[in-house]
Amino acid sequence: MQTLVIYDIANDRVRGRMADACKDYGLQRIQWSAFMGDLNHNRREELSQRLRSLLGEEDGCVQVFPLCDKDMRLRFEASTPGYRRRLELGRERFKFV
């Protein structure tokens, strides 16, 4: 089932590790702090626990949503070409202060 991960974490290092974990599970970046991809129930549970462990006591939040086919068909997106291009290049344009 498609799985959406969104997170908001102040610590650059922890945020980077969250992204790496999502990539390890085959998810694709859809926003700077949001990933999506196909995971079965067990893999989704595994990833959720790994993300919880990575967060630890760090300041932040991570949420994981399974998305059924019907929900996926009804999703909406608007984005600008420049944003999509940079997302593909993997170049972050902001940092936390």
Next chain:
Amino acid sequence: MQTLVIYDIANDRVRGRMADACKDYGLQRIQWSAFMGDLNHNRREELSQRLRSLLGEEDGCVQVFPLCDKDMRLRFEASTPGYRRRLELGRERFKFV
């Protein structure tokens, strides 16, 4: 149906307007750039078009996901008390540079 809105927008003013639009539609902030709440199909469509219009040519991305009851039951969240407290207070701790 529960609806999740996530966005990533560089321009502070536009980002603020996105948040205001989500609040106008009764959504609650679940991360600094993520809102959730109950919307019927028409309201979800309306909000999506409003968000698209607010984004305009600005650099960024906004995505809207309907979440059925089953998907909602299977969602996962990990967050720290300090983060949740600040979210309730509505105080942003970062800005785009």
